[in-house]
Amino acid sequence: MKEIENVETQSPRHPRESGESLPRHPRESGDPENKSTTLDSRLRGNDESSGNDESSGNDESSGNDESSGNDESSGDDGRGGHDQQINLTHGGGGRAMARLIDSLFLKAFDNEWLSQKNDQACFSVEKGRMVMSTDGHVISPLFFPGGDIGSLSVHGTVNDVAMSGAKPLYLSASFILEEGFSIKDLEKIVKSMANAAKQAGVAIVTGDTKVVEKGKGDGIFITTTGVGVVPENVFISGDLAKPGDAVLVNGFIGDHGIAVMSHREGLTFHTALQSDSASLNGLVQTMVNAVPSIHCLRDPTRGGLATTLNEFASQSHVGFVIDEKKIPIREAVLSACELLGLDPLYVANEGKLIAICPEKEAQKLLSAMQAHELGKDAAIIGTVIEDPNRFVQLKTKFGGSRVVDWLTGEQLPRIC
Amino acid sequence: MKYIEEFRNDTYAKEVADRITQAADPSREYKFMEFCGGHTHAIYRYGIPSLLPSNVQMVHGPGCPVCVLPMARVDHAIALAHQPNVIFCSYGDMLRVPGSRKNSLLKAKAEGADVRMVYSIDDALRLAKENSDKEVIFFSIGFETTTPPSAAAVLQADREGIKNFSIFCNHVLTPPALKAILEIRDEKGDCGVSLNGFVGPAHVSVVIGSNAYLSASLDYKKPIVIAGFEPLDVLHAILMLIQQVNEERYEVENQYTRAVTPEGNQKAQAMMHEVFELASSFEWRGLGWIPSSALCLKEKYADYDASIKFKVEVLTQPENTGCECGAILRGMKRPNECKLFGKVCNPENPIGACMVSSEGACAAFYTYGRHQEK
Ligand code: SF4
Numbered sequence: 097m098k099e100i101e102n103v104e105t106q107s108p109r110h111p112r113e114s115g116e117s118l119p120r121h122p123r124e125s126g127d128p129e130n131k132s133t134t135l136d137s138r139l140r141g142n143d144e145s146s147g148n149d150e151s152s153g154n155d156e157s158s159g160n161d162e163s164s165g166n167d168e169s170s171g172d173d174g175r176g177g178h179d180q181q182i183n184l185t186h187g188g189g190g191r192a193m194a195r196l197i198d199s200l201f202l203k204a205f206d207n208e209w210l211s212q213k214n215d216q217a218c219f220s221v222e223k224g225r226m227v228m229s230t231d232g233h234v235i236s237p238l239f240f241p242g243g244d245i246g247s248l249s250v251h252g253t254v255n256d257v258a259m260s261g262a263k264p265l266y267l268s269a270s271f272i273l274e275e276g277f278s279i280k281d282l283e284k285i286v287k288s289m290a291n292a293a294k295q296a297g298v299a300i301v302t303g304d305t306k307v308v309e310k311g312k313g314d315g316i317f318i319t320t321t322g323v324g325v326v327p328e329n330v331f332i333s334g335d336l337a338k339p340g341d342a343v344l345v346n347g348f349i350g351d352h353g354i355a356v357m358s359h360r361e362g363l364t365f366h367t368a369l370q371s372d373s374a375s376l377n378g379l380v381q382t383m384v385n386a387v388p389s390i391h392c393l394r395d396p397t398r399g400g401l402a403t404t405l406n407e408f409a410s411q412s413h414v415g416f417v418i419d420e421k422k423i424p425i426r427e428a429v430l431s432a433c434e435l436l437g438l439d440p441l442y443v444a445n446e447g448k449l450i451a452i453c454p455e456k457e458a459q460k461l462l463s464a465m466q467a468h469e470l471g472k473d474a475a476i477i478g479t480v481i482e483d484p485n486r487f488v489q490l491k492t493k494f495g496g497s498r499v500v501d502w503l504t505g506e507q508l509p510r511i512c
Numbered sequence: 513m514k515y516i517e518e519f520r521n522d523t524y525a526k527e528v529a530d531r532i533t534q535a536a537d538p539s540r541e542y543k544f545m546e547f548c549g550g551h552t553h554a555i556y557r558y559g560i561p562s563l564l565p566s567n568v569q570m571v572h573g574p575g576c577p578v579c580v581l582p583m584a585r586v587d588h589a590i591a592l593a594h595q596p597n598v599i600f601c602s603y604g605d606m607l608r609v610p611g612s613r614k615n616s617l618l619k620a621k622a623e624g625a626d627v628r629m630v631y632s633i634d635d636a637l638r639l640a641k642e643n644s645d646k647e648v649i650f651f652s653i654g655f656e657t658t659t660p661p662s663a664a665a666v667l668q669a670d671r672e673g674i675k676n677f678s679i680f681c682n683h684v685l686t687p688p689a690l691k692a693i694l695e696i697r698d699e700k701g702d703c704g705v706s707l708n709g710f711v712g713p714a715h716v717s718v719v720i721g722s723n724a725y726l727s728a729s730l731d732y733k734k735p736i737v738i739a740g741f742e743p744l745d746v747l748h749a750i751l752m753l754i755q756q757v758n759e760e761r762y763e764v765e766n767q768y769t770r771a772v773t774p775e776g777n778q779k780a781q782a783m784m785h786e787v788f789e790l791a792s793s794f795e796w797r798g799l800g801w802i803p804s805s806a807l808c809l810k811e812k813y814a815d816y817d818a819s820i821k822f823k824v825e826v827l828t829q830p831e832n833t834g835c836e837c838g839a840i841l842r843g844m845k846r847p848n849e850c851k852l853f854g855k856v857c858n859p860e861n862p863i864g865a866c867m868v869s870s871e872g873a874c875a876a877f878y879t880y881g882r883h884q885e886k
Contacts, residue, residue, distance in 0.1 A: 421522075437870075487883045494743045495522035495529070496559020498880040504859035 180279040187273065187307030200283060201303060204290040209266075209301035217301035219266060222325050229256035230321040238281065238315060240356045242370030243446070246288035249318040251375050251446055252397065254296045258377040259393040259449065261332040261384045262324035267293060269303040269320050274313035285316065296375035298322065324377075329388050336391040337412035341480040342458035344451045346379060346465055347473035348372070349401050350429040353443035358432070369428050372447035379470045383451065386464035392452040395445065402441040402500045404450050405488045415483025418500070420493045422477045441490075442503050452480060519742030520558065528747045529563040535754045542568045544753050545843050546711040547690060549576030549871025550741045556880035558743035568750065572876075574689055574798060574841040575713060577654040577682075578605045578869035582797045584828040585682055586611035589651050591824040592680055593617060593625040598822075599643060601636035602651040604629045605869045610862060612829035617651075633658075633665045633679075640669070640677035649818045652679040657715040659683045659807065660780040663787040666809070666816045678818040681808055684794060686716050687724050688805035692796075694732040696842055707843065709753040711746060712738035714768055721776025722766045733762045740768040787813055797831075797865065798841030837864035840873050847877040854878060 185192040202210055209217035233249040243251075250267065257264040269289065273282065293300050300320075326332075352371040376395065383390060392412070396404035401423070405416050425440050433440045447470065453461050458476055465471030481489075488500040518524075536542060546552055552572045555561065561570065574580050590611050593600035600617070607617045607629060621627035626646075630636050633650050640648035652662045662679060669677045690710065712725055717738045729736045735756035739749035749767045756763060766772050787810060794806030809817045831837075835857070836850035847853050847866070857863040859875055866872035870879075 485883070489883055490559075492557075492559045492743075493522060494520050494558040494560075495525045495563060496743070497562045497883070498556060498559040499883050501879045501882075504879075 182273045182275060182277040182279060182282065182307055184275055184307050184309070187305055193305065197305065200286055201305075204283075204286045205293070205300040205303075206290070207299040207301060209299065210303075215302075217266065217268075219301065221265065221323075224325040224328055227257050227260045227262040227324045227326055228321065229253055230319065231256055232317060232319045234314060234317050235356065236314070237356070237359050238285070240359050240371055242352075242355055243373035244285055244288050245316060245318060246285035247292040248373055248446060249320045250289050250292035250296060250298075250300075251373050253320040253322040254292075254298060254375040254377055255395045255446075255449070257322040257324040258375075258380040259332070259395055260324070260326055261330040261380065261390065261393065262326040263381065264296065264298050264322050264324035264377050267298050267300045267320050267322045269300050269318060271303070271305045272313055272317040272319075273305065273307045274315050275307055275310040277315050282316065285318075289318075292375065296377055298377075327384065327388075330384055330390075332384075332390055332393050334392050334394060334408055334411040337408050337414050337452045337480045338391065338454070339414055339480050339482040340455050341391060341452045342455050342461075342476050343405075343416065343418065343478040343480065344453070344458065344462060344465065344474060344476050345401070345424065346376070346449050346451075346471040347447075348424045348426045348429070349396070349445055349448055350425060350433070350440040350443035352446040353400070354429050354432045356444075357436070367428055367432055369426070369432075372445055374447035374470055376447065376449055376470060379465065379468045380449070382464055382468045382471075383461060387453055387457045387461040389457060390451055390453045390461065393449055395449050397446060398444050399503055400440070400442040400444055401448075401450065402439070402488065403503060405500065406486075406502050408450075408452065409483075409486040409488055412480070413484075413486065415481045415486055416478055416488045417481055417491060418478035418488065419491045421491075422475050424473050424475050441500055455479070519740070519744040521744065524744055525563065525747060528744065528751055532563075532568065532747070532751050532754060533565050535751060535758065536565050536568050537758060538565075538567060540567065542708050542754055542757060543571055543706060544569070544709050544711060544750065545571045545573045545693070545707050546746070547573035547575040547686070548711075548713045548716070548741075549579065549869065549873075549876075550714060551711055551739065551746055552576070552873050552876050553871050554741050554743050554746055556876040559880070560743060560746060561881065561884060563747065564750070568754070570711075570750075571707065571843040572840065572846075572873035573693065573710070573843060574796065575655065575686070575716075576841075576866070576869050576871040576873070577658070577684070578609060579837065579841060579865045579872045580684060580689075580796045580798065581609070581653060581682055581865065582795045583611055583831055584795065584826060586617075587615070587828045588819070588824070588826045589680055590615050590617060590620050590625075591826050592649055592818055592822055593620045593627050594623075595647070595822050595824065597646055599626045599628060599639055599646050599648045600651065601628050601630045601639060601648060603631075603653070606651055606653065608862065609865045609868050612827065633661050637665050637669060637674065637677060640674050644676060646676060647821075648677050649822075650677075650679045651682070653682045655684055655686050655713070655716045656719045656784075659784050659788065660719060660777075663783040666787050666813055667783070669816060670813065675815070678816045678821050679809070680818040681788075683788065683807040684796070685805050685807070686713055686720065687728060688802050689796065689799065690725070690728045691732075692799045692802045692805070693843060694728065694734065696844070707734065708757050709735035709737070709762075711749045711753070712736045712764070714739060714741045714745070714771070717766075717768065717772045717776070719777050719780050721774050722764050722772055723774045724776065725764045729762055729764045735762045735765070737765045738768050738772055740771065786810075796841075798838035831864070835864035837866045837874070840866055847874040850874070854882070 186196050231252045233245055235245050238245045254264045351369050355369040355371045358367045392408055394404050429440050462474055462476055465474035490498050490500045586609050602617055610616055617627050636648055636650035722738050725736045735753055737749040737752045739745045752765055788807035789810050790804045791806045791808040793801045793803045795801050814820050834852050836845050839845040852863055857867050862868045866874040
């Protein structure tokens with residue numbers, strides 16, 4: 097019974113009834129605010145030289161678009177349109193495929209391993225323990241405020257590798273394309289991957305492309321695998337949290353999930369939020385240098401902060417007490433969650449990490465994080481406690497206490 | 513948001529909680545029922561029980577629209593969803609509610625029925641317009657809050673001649689349910705599960721007004737305080753109830769004055785009366801058949817009544833005997849007093865409806881309150 101406060105206007109809190117015609121696509125918004133994103137400026141701060149604006153900004157990068165002068169070619173999901181499309185020969189191993197690989201992937205990813213055109217990449221690594229991680233990426237819409245499936249597929253895997261304390265070195269990328277997918281969108285996605293990889297300081301050294309018949313895929317799926325090397329004195333793992341440890345987060349949670357949701361079909365509402373999608377390996381390196389005794393690190397992606405804490409609790413056989421007041425959450429995320437009946441603690445992030453370290457190192461770690469661009473809003477949000485039930489407890493802003501449980505099913509907006 | 517945050521402020525909360533502790537007479541017990549699932553949710557989500565003295569106890573009421581629908585209605589909905597050429601629209605919560613033989617709308621969907629999750633009845637109406645070759649049915653559920661939008665949708669369909677749209681009507685009424693609770697007698701023959709008062713509905717009261725509870729309060733000599741859904745509202749209402757009990761008053765008081773008036777929203781009420789009339793009787797989970805406790809479409813709008821439009825056979829089985837949803841909805845048991853709670857029944861695998869909806873007492877307690885389990 098949450099929805100209707102004022103019956104005359106019929107559920108005024110519902111986003112779609114606001115009467116605004118909302119941009120369905122980040123590039124169509126024409127809103128200058130959308131471009132000067134925190135993410136973009138953050139990334140630019142790291143790497144002045146690269147024009148990394150394709151994903152959120154204009155669309156001049158691809159030159160093969162004679163038929164449509166402007167950017168009408170990509171629909172809600174980034175498909176369809178008048179430009180060239182992927183067909184089955186692009187994955188068939190013949191000349192069309194070779195051309196696609198040469199003209200698109202080799203050019204964009206541009207590195208010595210890939211240009212050798214072998215079926216594998218051969219490289220030597222520094223001394224230390226190696227780390228490997230893989231992640232399949234599917235997302236709707238493919239392009240969202242602050243990123244796209246391309247940048248996401250790099251950030252996701254770089255972060256998974258980095259959360260062991262490792263320095264990520266190389267990536268592989270496997271593409272499953274649906275017949276009919278726009279080549280122009282593919283180019284944009286690949287360029288965005290290339291940019292993301294460059295900024296993270298990793299090379300995409302090997303890959304694969306397959307094309308499936310129309311209807312057997314959802315435009316594009318990207319699987320990336322990453323390898324990296326962990327420094328010798330660093331031992332980070334989800335089962336190492338100890339009662340008394342401090343819990344830290346590197347900034348505002350929930351931005352990614354709400355930004356993506358705001359552009360999803362059937363749920364369009366207006367928000368200036370940008371995804372926080374970013375590679376966190378630079379931040380992790382700073383953290384590990386400052387406090388090598390960090391016990392746990394993890395990026396709270398799908399399932400959000402709540403899920404990551406529950407994972408730690410069950411891996412480490414501990415409980416948590418988190419102080420809701422200390423969790424950085426933007427006003428816009430709170431409002432959107434209020435509107436949709438969601439709990440921000442379960443909303444996805446793509447540029448956030450949770451760190452657990454000994455209490456006595458917490459301030460040092462916090463200062464190190466805050467000195468880094470991607471950790472400037474970092475905060476200590478709680479402590480690890482002994483608890484055979486492994487409950488994650490929240491001291492609510494209201495002063496009460498409750499459990500933050502595993503998520504059940506999908507988070508559904510409330511009924512009424 | 514700034515405005516809402518004021519109602520979730522811990523400084524104020526502490527102040528009110530302190531006043532509750534001062535007001536509560538340590539030599540007696542206070543047992544209040546929050547009628548609405550929305551309040552149950554707020555109570556657990558903000559951790560209100562941990563702010564109350566041990567002799568002030570909250571009992572959860574039947575005000576969860578998903579929970580009170582008996583299995584037969586769920587089975588009926590599933591049967592409708594299986595009709596050929598039908599798009600069956602429902603709120604998300606309803607999809608997982610178990611019907612007979614472990615059926616659910618979600619299962620019907622997996623079996624090929626075109627079941628869609630929508631966020632409001634307007635979405636269903638839009639689907640009807642977009643799919644003129646299909647029959648679109650909306651699973652209308654809820655107390656008086658969701659009724660005016662349903663009435664508005666039926667009126668709009670009628671005005672615009674949208675013939676392929678109908679609703680499966682399950683709109684229930686709050687005051688008769690409140691009285692039914694008060695009619696329940698315990699072993700000693702006392703009425704109303706020995707309750708000392710009620711936290712009255714928030715959004716429902718915006719529509720029906722605070723006067724709608726006068727007779728329940730007078731006839732059964734129980735204080736009722738209407739409260740908003742914010743945690744501070746609830747805490748404040750609890751304080752007002754304690755004061756009434758201490759002063760031996762039984763009045764309808766309105767804590768939620770920022771939204772509720774004595775008469776309610778008359779325009780919304782008029783719209784409801786135009787489209788709906790009292791059903792002679794309706795079956796509630798936990799409370800059984802209650803006369804004049806639900807609405808059905810007037811004959812004039814029978815074309816929009818899915819239960820008339822589609823003749824389906826509904827085979828219902830009795831509810832799972834272990835499930836205590838009925839007793840919980842009557843306020844006689846707490847979720848953790850159910851043998852199945854947390855063991856067999858959890859939000860992943862709900863046995864009863866109270867474990868499905870986020871407003872259901874079992875789900876709210878499981879999700880937020882388990883660490884205080886005694
Ligand atoms: S715990 Fe499950 S089985 Fe027990 S009353 Fe609640 S819903 Fe029914």
